[in-house]
Amino acid sequence: QVQLVESGGGLVQAGGSLRLSCAASGFTFSSYNVAWFRQAPGKERDFVAAITSSGAPTLYADSVKGRFTISRDNAKNTLSLQMSSLKAEDTANYFCAANRFYSGRDPTRYNHWGQGTQVTVSS
Numbered sequence: 001q002v003q004l005v006e007s008g009g010g011l012v013q014a015g016g017s018l019r020l021s022c023a024a025s026g027f028t029f030s031s032y033n034v035a036w037f038r039q040a041p042g043k044e045r046d047f048v049a050a051i052t053s054s055g056a057p058t059l060y061a062d063s064v065k066g067r068f069t070i071s072r073d074n075a076k077n078t079l080s081l082q083m084s085s086l087k088a089e090d091t092a093n094y095f096c097a098a099n100r101f102y103s104g105r106d107p108t109r110y111n112h113w114g115q116g117t118q119v120t121v122s123s
Contacts, residue, residue, distance in 0.1 A: 004113060033100070048070075
């Protein structure tokens with residue numbers, strides 16, 4: 001079955017860096033658009049970044065533009081999110097998501113989700 005498994009979360013100081021990964025299985029990863037979302041306690045799930053099946057173009061939330069980089073390796077069925085200059089407000093549970101035809105900001109349009117990995121940024 002379709003499976004997305006995130007990893008790489010943890011505790012980091014403000015200004016630091018972290019790299020998240022999402023391992024995909026059970027579907028043709030190279031045919032799917034994929035994205036990262038995040039959700040802080042008591043808040044809605046917010047868009048972070050998205051990448052099309054081919055790797056371009058990419059799309060970023062304004063809050064992370066210039067600090068985060070989304071990438072994918074279709075040969076390894078892996079999605080990544082390189083995060084730098086982390087801020088306390090980046091603290092959240094980060095999810096990867098996939099959709100065959102949609103590559104935008106709306107989380108309701110993604111039909112495959114991982115379980116999330118927690119990122120905590122201490123100030």
